[in-house]
Amino acid sequence: MELYEPYGIPVASKAEKESFDRANTKAMIFTRMLKDSEKVVFFGGAGVSTESGIPDFRSATGVYSQKYGNRSPEQIVSRSFFDSFPREFYSFYREKMLFLDAKPNAAHLKLAELEKAGKDITIVTQNIDGLHQKAGSSKVIELHGSVMRNRCMKCGQEYNVNFVANDRNPVPECSLCGGKIKPDVVLYEESLDEKNIEAAVTAISECDMLIVAGTSLVVYPAAGFIRYFRGAHSVIINLSQSGHDQFMDLAVHEKVGEFLSQIDVSECVGKKKKSAE
16 A cells, blocks of 8 residues: 555555546545544634634634723633623623524534544534534534533522523523522633543544644644644644644645535545454
8 A cells, every 4th residue: 555645645556646646636635634544633723613703813803803991802801800890791701702693614514424424523622602512513622611501600500601691680690599600611810621631632642633723723722732643644724824834744724614615524434444463
């Protein structure tokens, strides 16, 4: 079995190798990498959800580029600000971080389709919108939490996102004890959940293929997790170039959903398991 360089993709014959030379498209290369991989991790950032109408944070038009009075968005979504000024926090949170009408886009749907077809794919997301689960993916690690979950800080009672979004109080209150409700999202000054860190690192270190999408890998500590990758194929899909492109086997500068929509799932599954020696 030859390897198609520089991507390390197994090819069965000289004719197949020549077909790659003639039609060396990134979608084809990506497809063959997927087919060659038994365990896949999709590491996604804000750019995965922009095609669902959810703004990102760090682009020129992103949430963090705007000012809100004399406060920066980073200040507002910090734990100390939430504790000291919960009314102002929720005013910003409801307006800028809740998108209840957003629907899964082509990226979310393709990943769910791959899982349904039998591909072992784990999603490690920095997003808090819950769109991967809405699309049908089941193995999702939410590094920064989710707006879909909310909890009373006093008694622990859980509430869904609709309760928080529609509660008439400026600061949502627990219907059982009157305590303040906090979204289950990781704010600035808070640490990532240790179980999520362990699960993400384990998945990345054990996978055959790592797909980094919709992120320039500037948010730490999450971005540092990819250093645990030891597999065969690595891909980054992001509109803009990043300093990590040179370390990836394949770099794609397109919208995540537009690129993944080119992938035929039937061509990505059915890898034969290696026979025992």
